[in-house]
Amino acid sequence: MSRSAHPAGPRHADVMTEGHYTAPAEDLNALDERVWARTVTRDEHGALTVGGIGVARLAEEFGTPAYFLDESDFRARCRAWSDAFGPGADVFYAGKAFLSRAVVRWLQEEGLNLDVCSGGELTTALDAGMPAARIAFHGNNKTVDEIERAVSAGVGRIVLDSFQEIVRVAHIAQRLGRRQPVQIRVTVGVEAHTHEFIATAHEDQKFGIALADGQAAEAVRRALTLDGLELIGIHSHIGSQIFDMAGFEVSARRVVQLLAEVRDEHGIELPEIDLGGGLGIAYTSDDDPREPHEIAKALGDIVTRECEANGLATPRISVEPGRAIVGPTAFTLYEVGTIKPLEGLRTYVSVDGGMSDNIRTALYDAEYSVALVSRTSDAEPMLVRVVGKHCESGDIVVKDAFLPSDLAPGDLIAVPATGAYCRAMASNYNHSLRPPVVAVRDGQARVIVRRETEEDLLRLDVG
């Protein structure tokens, strides 16, 4: 259907004074495959299914709101990343995007490594049987306790983030009789966000040690003198939800430049470089993410070229995708509650969750799409804002979207691409119960993180 056939959409949109909106899709019932998990489709009655199971059954069995994660899609994305980078490189899944014991087991089965950045993530990884040698430990303020646990467990690398931490990790390793493999995280002077990268506003942030002013070279100097440390490489992570490879290319070039300086000064070639994560995914049909093989080729080419130019052997490359693996694999299923049309503005559609299960819209102004999934509809599109049930007017899940105008309380709607940084950032605001994560695969659905209960809330409240 053409836009002009639906005066409601553009007319409402015209009155918007800020932000931008996506014009109503040609067909509101269509599911853009870039935005939805791979096994998502509609059945013959028009209801959305994932892994072969319909949303009505999922809602009945597991309740709403809930995250439904397409396990075969998750595994396929792991394989796409490791196949793209090949045996000469390492893929570390960034656990902060979403971590659970089931996820750790999938990573092991698919041959990926794992980044953690807290004692809690380390415990989850080890508890689910991830070999410590395949774990990297990150963070700008690791506690002494966390460092001791990571070193004792024998993690494959600790990524050093400050001058103080260089000394701290060295002392702890020495005391424990270990020589800890480490990388130094450098800030290369590039900060990338989505469609552009910024080559100036980079040093004014908390992570890493600046390449500028010779700080990173000084960090290498210090690390090389300490017996407790085995310096294996340089690490750089430039941002998140990035589509433009240019920022990665600048980063790779500057990291290789540092390797050349280290070789010139110390006569050693550090064997590894890590180029971090941050690859963007499609949250809406406007987003056009790069595929793992394109990323692997772009990064591989630039590192090879820069190393040749500097007379260095090509180091082992690692990357750390989080969002790009788990983000597209899940959607959040909500039940529609109150519907409030604001004449001349838009219609507010309230759901049974909100900022407690997806803080990204409030936190980053993130954009999401939404679809009616319990049925199809041929009704006119209406401009909506999907909001939660929390006591904040900023409690917005989807800022601007179109849903069919016959939407009614009790309908199920779903927000795709909520696998990353949604359950991981979920809160108990208003003493709401954090939703479950249900893995769906080949007609089977199983809870991998259960829904919180009111007993869980009361158990922590010991006053």
Ligand SMILES: *Cc1c(COP(=O)(O)O)cnc(C)c1O
């Ligand atoms: C957050 C983070 C990642 C993962 O970022 P994504 O945007 O989820 O790919 C990787 N490496 C480091 C060091 C990070 O902090």
